[in-house]
Amino acid sequence: MKKPLIALDGLDLLASAVLVLRPDSDIAYANPAAEILLASSSKALTNHKLNELFINCQELEQVFQEALEHQFADKRLDLVLERLGRDPLQVHVVVSALDSAETPVLIELRENVQQLKLDREERLIDQSQANKELIRNLAHEIKNPLGGIRGAAQLLEMELPERHLKEFREYTQVIIKEADRLQTLVDRLLAPHRSPHIVGDVNIHEVCERVRSLIVAEFPNGLKIKRDYDLSVPEFRGDKEQLIQAVLNIAHNAAQVLSARMKAGDAELTLRTRIARQVTLAKVRYRLALDLHIIDNGPGIPPDIRDRIFYPLVSGRDGGSGLGLTLAQTFVQQHMGLIECESRPGCTDFRILIPLP
Template sequence: MPTPKSLFERFIGASPYAAFDHLATMVALVHTDGACLFVNSAFETVLGLSRRSMLRGSLFEWFVEPEVVRDTVAAVARNDFSISRFEGQLRRPASPGGANGTDALPVHVIVTQTDQADLALVELVEIEQQTRKDREERALDQAQATKELIRNLAHEIKNPLGGIRGAAQLLQMEVESKALTEYTQVIIHEADRLQALVDRLLAPHRKPHVVSDVNIHEVCERVRSLILAEFPRGLKVVRDYDTSIPEFRGDREQLIQAVLNIARNAAEALRERMSNGDACLRLKTRIARQVTLGKQRYRLALELHIEDNGPGVPEAIRDRIFYPLVSGRDGGSGLGLTLAQTFVQQHHGTIECESEPGNTAFKILIPLP
């Protein structure tokens, strides 16, 4: 039976600081001159840089106001304080539209003493982290409530709908007037349309979960080919793949449908840009580390972005786009994103959206083995 010491060594690994890699917050061990002795995997993920490249630089250069961080680290190292907290902004490599070539992330900075006078422990907590966690929990609760509502409502509709259709068919056989027959045909047609809608609402809960090894890039390529076949002119679909992402267990067809629903919505929103020839849809895959999904911690997760340069999601429905029957375009059923969310959640993942005019990004997170 393993001893407590051997279990601890197995947990932290070879490095004495490896335990920090299991934290969701960003942690760095720094000299008073800013040189990094260690940064954890959460820091790598947020900055999008490798640990090796970060250790070659100064921690201070990654802050919008480096002087504040430098002075605080020096004060803690001098024993002026045992711990100091303040709000700061962390620089990250630029994202599209980022100001001055950087993308600033608001963080809560905690600087703590160590047992070595020239070293300090710096911990960074994303200010938006708790807000995002609360939002994910609300989304899960809302999705569960919506699922129960849909199932109950659909079953309540199906029974009288069948009776209405049957009565209309019997009536059609009895009437002799052609005008009245047209009315009964309208009833039958509308009953069939409602039946199809109910079946679509119930489909994700009826269909069995077919699990196999899934390569996310095969899923993306299938979606890309379908979108280009449907929108052959004026649309550019850009691949931005991390080919190191491993396969995982999942339902390939469900994931294709989820990504296709999002991509098709994006393509529909890009119709005006297609006529100008500058419509762009981007499929981007990345690895996320130390991710919490549904109150459970995962070491690795797939991060799939579906981005477009369309007009954006209307602000009036931005907080409700995953609700059933909510659509931002005329003629939309309002079920595509609801089904996408259901399929992703069946893979223990989450889906969220950030949108502004000219840039809409859906992000899917799914745990990896």
């Protein structure tokens, strides 16, 4: 049984993208949500055919033809629709047959948010695993030559003639100090893989309060730290010191980029805890999870590094080591969790998800 044609005025109010098609697959109407999803005006979309919008349109065209032949009233499918020069769309598609000779088919497109989320999580986990392997191998390759360079500089300094000691000691000290600095960097890279995982009962609000006190001590003026805690979040088993370090790394980065707002006196950092339900992490479904947000009202993460912020040695500020977020992600993943980030000017939100008992 075919559906009657819905009033187009009503389609304008829908949050999902809607296309109404003629029998030859020309688009007769596109609602505002379709304009947003397809990044094109209604005027530009109308009178174009489906295969002019998407490169891999064969399956959608087949379903469109079935709707024309009245083989169903509604049909649902998940598709990845590729577009020339744009990112592919992962969408849930509803194709409906309408009771109209002029516009017999309606296609509704909804972004498949859950699939997008799963794909993003999978990329973060794969990226983190690759980072760990890279860091471990690189650190070990650097460590041995560093010891040789430092030792050689010390021996050279001991062998310098007295009359040249003062003149050349400055150079040997530069070598020794730089070797020590690189050694410290290597030790930081290897720290998550060396340190034992000390498991105990963790109260996430004690973790947040510890981080808050450290941030307040370092940034006493111009920064307001808001606490928005859900006290029903239960304790869980974990390494308290690792979690303090993970949250501190994120909060400290946020405080540093808020320097301009601190001078203006309106810098804000929010620590928010909630319980998330039915969460999928690394393809495993958990009934409950800690949902911790660290939110700042700073300038946002630069777009050119937004997809790489958890890579080692990637930093958005001058003088940053680029290790803080890498280590934070490693520590959280050791708790079977994940850190996600959404950022725009005026709001950067780091979200830590950790399974709860």
